[in-house]
Amino acid sequence: MLYAPLDPALDEAPYELQKHLGFQLTHWDTDYARLELPIAPHLMNRAGIPHGGIYATLLDTVMGFAGCYTGTPEHKKLALTLSLTTNFLSRPKGKGLIAEGHRTGGGQRTFFAEGTISDETGEIIARGSGAFRYRNTTL
Known part of the structure; x- marks a missing residue:
C-alpha cells in the first residue's frame, strides 16, 4: 500500500x-507511520552493525506514532508503551533503516500495533508488536 508523504x-x-x-518521520496517516534513519557510526554495536536497541527504539516510536494520528496539529495525542516485543531477523544490507508501524486495534484508552524494520534493499531486519496507552495529556 502506498502512503502519502508527511x-x-x-x-x-x-x-x-x-x-x-x-x-x-516521513509518513504519518490514520493507523500508519514511517520513520527513516541513515545508518551512521554512532548507531553501531561492537560487531559493527546497528545496536539492537536502535531497532527497539525505532519500533517503539513508529508504532506509537501509528496509534496517535489525529490529522491536525492543534490536537496531538501522546501514548505510553505498556509492552514491546522485538524480534531480530537479519542485518541491514543497505545504508538506511525504514521503520513502518500499523495500529492493529484497541479502544479509547489503549491500542495495539505492529511494526517492521527493513532497509532500502527490502531486507527485513526486525519486527515488533506492542501495547500502548493514550496519555491523559493532550498537547
Missing part, C-alpha cells in the same frame, strides 16, 4: 533523542 503541517520539531539518533 503533511508539512503535522511535522513536529525533533526532540532530543530523535536529534541524537537522526531518524525522521
Whole structure:
C-alpha cells in the first residue's frame, strides 16, 4: 500500500533523542507511520552493525506514532508503551533503516500495533508488536 508523504503541517520539531539518533518521520496517516534513519557510526554495536536497541527504539516510536494520528496539529495525542516485543531477523544490507508501524486495534484508552524494520534493499531486519496507552495529556 502506498502512503502519502508527511503533511508539512503535522511535522513536529525533533526532540532530543530523535536529534541524537537522526531518524525522521516521513509518513504519518490514520493507523500508519514511517520513520527513516541513515545508518551512521554512532548507531553501531561492537560487531559493527546497528545496536539492537536502535531497532527497539525505532519500533517503539513508529508504532506509537501509528496509534496517535489525529490529522491536525492543534490536537496531538501522546501514548505510553505498556509492552514491546522485538524480534531480530537479519542485518541491514543497505545504508538506511525504514521503520513502518500499523495500529492493529484497541479502544479509547489503549491500542495495539505492529511494526517492521527493513532497509532500502527490502531486507527485513526486525519486527515488533506492542501495547500502548493514550496519555491523559493532550498537547
